[in-house]
Amino acid sequence: MKRYGSVIGLKPDAIPEYTRLYAAVWPDVLAQIARSNIRNYSIFLKEPENLLFSYFEYHGTDFAADMATMAADPRTQEWWSVCSPLQAPLATRKDGEWWADMREVFHVD
Secondary structure (H helix, E strand, O other), rough: OOEEEEEEEEOHHHHHHHHHHOOOOOOHHHHHHOOEEEEEEEEEEEEEOOOOEEEEOOOOOOOOHHHHHHHHHHHHHHHHHHHHHHEOOOOOOOOOEEEEEEEOOOOOO
């Protein structure tokens, strides 16, 4: 298992819509997340900075392949087309990132 953390901005006027969407994530999207070997997935909102922090645990053996499968899923693409316009990616993210990856510096069980 590997832990992943990432961050992205959220447009201030989008907070009510974003929280409404994530209060009722589409079942097909949740099923794809599970098929992609993602567990213990959370998204946190930090206001007033309007930063979203995502945390999940990956339990598979080929992260790149599982993420490619998720990205190719039509229902997930539809979900992203609804959610992505509400987000504000960080200017400091790496090429190819939407959510900016974070480096784990501490963990304890």
